[in-house]
Amino acid sequence: MKRRRPIPQPPSTPPTPTLLKTLVSNSKPTSNSSKKPMILIKTPQTPPPTTPISPKWVPLNIAKSELSLALTFPTGQTFRWKQTTPLQYTGVIGSHLISLKHLQNGDVAYLIHQSPSEENARSALLDFLNVGISLSEMWEVFKASDSRFAELAQYLGGARVLRQDPLECLIQFLCSSNNNIGRITKMVDFVSSLGNYLGSVGGFDFYEFPSLDRLSMVSEEDFREAGFGYRAKYIIGTVKALQSKSGGGIEWLASLREMDLQEVVDALSTLPGVGPKVAACIALFSLDQHHAIPVDTHVWQIATRYLIPELAGARLTPKLCSRVADAFVSKYGKYAGWAQTLLFIAELPSQKTILPPKFWAIEENKDTNIKASTTGNGPCGSSLSITKSC
DNA sequence: GGGAGACCTAGTAA
């Protein structure tokens, strides 16, 4: 279970007027001290003293075919949202703490736990959910041109791309490099806990995402002690780089939403810790770059299986990365990133339960190389087990 | 350009 994490101590000057959160200071343990020494303990957490909100579920006019929570939130776009009950997902958008669930008819409903303004919360939510974009319409196009997509779409309807806050997205994917989901989540939880506490739902604590200034008060060593490993310096360096932007780092990030994908990727890549994969994630998940393709090993497998088989067996080099991205874009067009999202989800082990077995394993190759060697544990021993490099 | 290693860490497979 998650537990409250102590957070590093901010230097004396409070950059922003944090409401009501008291921080106990303590001296920095640059010392030997054991592994666990945490720098400071946050005082007991009480929710902000905002006006009490009568919690009630409010229906949104969004069908499950447009938004499936289970296919959108736990699939690697964000590590900030938690499954707080079997059918409910909870997260923070700006300063709003919100839960989502499906109603009986499948439509999505929301509940505001904490917010300075319910009206703003709703519009922030709609923006976050990217509701201006019709999933079913774009999928019709994909399905028409790709029979495999059409089949998968039957089972994976509502796999949507969110429109996250750019800074939040950037920091999250900085944590993601060469890492696994469990640990990424822990790291993101740590970063989140630096922000203002908003409330607790289903045993999880929720926080506003910390500001750039707040992040800048955390040292590389603090992050390392929190288990970030070499990514600690990425975060420090990126925060610093953002702060040095004339006009402000947040504004700089926001301005990328108006730019072309290549410019966006180039700009992001100047930040330490941001390579092609991470840049594409940020571009797709927060900067309106709907045809950005985050090419990782999974996507590489998909691509070499269905899109550019002539490259099967090759090693994934940066150049081939862009070749893969190009292949996706020429097949799926300006929303290629959304198409890729569905194909990616279909590869996740967690989806095996809802996909028929025919999708589990790699389709039998004419090459008998990949003989089914799974004798023990059923057909799905590991579907992703094409060896990475041959 | 492209290839090789190093880099943090927790979990799992030999």
Place this chain on the structure above:
DNA sequence: ATTACTAGGTCTC
């Protein structure tokens, strides 16, 4: 009980 390897990569020679 060690060792090797992997996991939504990036950086530096």
